[in-house]
Amino acid sequence: DADVTQTPRNRITKTGKRIMLECSQTKGHDRMYWYRQDPGLGLRLIYYSFDVKDINKGEISDGYSVSRQAQAKFSLSLESAIPNQTALYFCATSDWGVKETQYFGPGTRLLVL
């Protein structure tokens, strides 16, 4: 089984709808992240969490919210989806330390009409 799973893998929604993307990990890591990837722009950080009680905004948090339900679960919500939120969304986890490595989920492809 994959260490980091994301659901759904693909989603089509309409402008104004609220949607939730979910992420689960079995690596036992404290740190979890949500990124979005757009063609030609690379990965951009939306939110990150260093533990269940520590949630921080990334560089593009407007229009998004998150919930860290447990160490293993980190969900991303789009409160009122808009077309420019169409992107590939990745969840990642990491341990901590000078050589921490992030482990990425398979991604969720979101299309907002």
Place this chain on the structure above:
Amino acid sequence: KNQVEQSPQSLIILEGKNCTLQCNYTVSPFSNLRWYKQDTGRGPVSLTIMTFSENTKSNGRYTATLDADTKQSSLHITASQLSDSASYICVVTGTNRDDKIIFGKGTRLHILP
């Protein structure tokens, strides 16, 4: 502003040839520098990770080098294979807790048979 710049943006080489990808960064001081491989539509996978005190790290046919004085890193791929076709992303993490993980935009590598 902390930045990570990668070059070239894209590269096409023949199978069996070697190639070198470049990464220049301004993050300072930094904790580690990582190279990831990302296949189309999938999450990035870590190839190498180096701290500021390391100047080379190998992973099979992939060899990363780091010059902390000039703030440059390179990823050398030896005897390229068709499966090396992917995007290669350079990632730098600062030493402060609040330092974001800075992603480069990646180099898109195409291996031709």
